[in-house]
Amino acid sequence: MADARDEIDALIGQFSRLPGLGPRSARRMVLHLLQRRDQALRPLVMALDRVAQTAQPCTRCGNIATAPICDICADPKRATGEICVVEDVADLWAMERGQVFTGRYHVLGGTLSALDAVGPDDLHIPQLLERIVSEGIREVILALGATVDGQTTAHYIAESVEQTGVILSALAQGVPVGGELDFLDDGTIGAALRSRRAF
Amino acid sequence: MADARDEIDALIGQFSRLPGLGPRSARRMVLHLLQRRDQALRPLVMALDRVAQTAQPCTRCGNIATAPICDICADPKRATGEICVVEDVADLWAMERGQVFTGRYHVLGGTLSALDAVGPDDLHIPQLLERIVSEGIREVILALGATVDGQTTAHYIAESVEQTGVILSALAQGVPVGGELDFLDDGTIGAALRSRRAF
Numbered sequence: 217m218a219d220a221r222d223e224i225d226a227l228i229g230q231f232s233r234l235p236g237l238g239p240r241s242a243r244r245m246v247l248h249l250l251q252r253r254d255q256a257l258r259p260l261v262m263a264l265d266r267v268a269q270t271a272q273p274c275t276r277c278g279n280i281a282t283a284p285i286c287d288i289c290a291d292p293k294r295a296t297g298e299i300c301v302v303e304d305v306a307d308l309w310a311m312e313r314g315q316v317f318t319g320r321y322h323v324l325g326g327t328l329s330a331l332d333a334v335g336p337d338d339l340h341i342p343q344l345l346e347r348i349v350s351e352g353i354r355e356v357i358l359a360l361g362a363t364v365d366g367q368t369t370a371h372y373i374a375e376s377v378e379q380t381g382v383i384l385s386a387l388a389q390g391v392p393v394g395g396e397l398d399f400l401d402d403g404t405i406g407a408a409l410r411s412r413r414a415f
Numbered sequence: 416m417a418d419a420r421d422e423i424d425a426l427i428g429q430f431s432r433l434p435g436l437g438p439r440s441a442r443r444m445v446l447h448l449l450q451r452r453d454q455a456l457r458p459l460v461m462a463l464d465r466v467a468q469t470a471q472p473c474t475r476c477g478n479i480a481t482a483p484i485c486d487i488c489a490d491p492k493r494a495t496g497e498i499c500v501v502e503d504v505a506d507l508w509a510m511e512r513g514q515v516f517t518g519r520y521h522v523l524g525g526t527l528s529a530l531d532a533v534g535p536d537d538l539h540i541p542q543l544l545e546r547i548v549s550e551g552i553r554e555v556i557l558a559l560g561a562t563v564d565g566q567t568t569a570h571y572i573a574e575s576v577e578q579t580g581v582i583l584s585a586l587a588q589g590v591p592v593g594g595e596l597d598f599l600d601d602g603t604i605g606a607a608l609r610s611r612r613a614f
Contacts, residue, residue: 223466223469223470223481224466226462227463227465230458230462233455235443237444243508244505245434245435247479247503247504248433248434249463249466250470250479251479253467256432257463260426260430260463263426263429264448265460266426267422267426267445267448268452268456268457271422271423272452280449282422287420304450305449306442306443309446
């Protein structure tokens with residue numbers, strides 16, 4: 217009967233590898249589930265299993281989908297000739313929550329990184345070039361993080377797409393909505409000042 | 416294809432109800448799993464499913480077990496005549512990590528609480544009285560939290576078991592191992608002083 221604890225320990229190990237969790241919080245979660253087998257544990261297993269069986273990356277943009285093509289790529293209304301380049305699916309979801317962008321996405325699957333040995337071949341940059349031609353894209357919007365790696369990646373993409381003659385843009389930098397100047401870092405204030413607009 | 420997001424949202428909802436998680440951290444976790452289907456998502460489903468199929472409460476002490484009787488209750492070496500009363504399975508595990516207690520446990524499943532309307536009938540107190548008689552228990556050790564509810568529960572159990580003539584004890588209160596006085600609350604320092612021992 218020692219395998220009872222082994223199985224539970226294995227489960228705690230699985231949970232503790234999730235982002236933001238450690239062994240203690242994973243243990244708490246597993247205990248919570250074990251003590252609510254019918255209300256919490258079984259529904260979670262079923263929900264995870266359903267998603268595991270259906271979720272797959274969209275073969276075109278890299279979004280998470282239940283079909284080879286995701287619902288954004290399959291929607292003809294989103295063929296606006298604009299592609300928004302994001303680092304990962306979390307950023308795609310964040311853009312969608314903004315409810316402003318009406319075009320399609322391209323998920324790179326990371327950023328170039330000398331430290332983590334991520335080169336251009338590890339990202340979906342060749343597929344982006346193909347899509348610019350095959351989908352008749354007019355504008356590529358770079359929605360990459362304002363980090364060194366994000367900006368390196370943006371510059372690399374800019375060079376790569378130059379020959380296609382597509383319009384290239386990037387998200388504006390400035391004061392966040394609801395942001396107070398006093399709490400902003402100097403870089404953001406500088407960027408907001410440089411990009412000031414007529415009032 | 417809109418059901419893809421529905422299923423994923425349902426899964427995020429399930430995760431966000433786990434202790435210590437909110438919608439944002441749940442979303443991060445689900446995305447992590449979705450992007451690592453074979454390395455993380457499927458193993459987690461299998462581990463959860465195994466535990467869901469096998470884990471059940473021990474009919475005697477309330478510990479989590481893979482059989483009607485848990486491995487502690489089934490171990491004849493632990494029939495020491497001592498029962499340690501704990502609030503929940505997390506506390507039982509914490510006691511076991513201490514590797515000092517060699518007897519058996521009794522999991523109450525909570526504490527008496529006027530605020531949450533938890534009365535004596537909601538806890539496993541009658542079962543404790545039965546076990547004291549049927550297992551020939553000499554000593555009941557109360558390992559309940561040093562909170563108002565924990566101490567109320569301890570007093571209620573003390574009254575309930577009085578007629579059985581069993582020895583009743585409680586965990587010592589004092590300075591934690593590795594604790595610095597400067598960082599301890601006044602209550603703990605007071606308790607440690609009252610319970611001071613010859614050096």
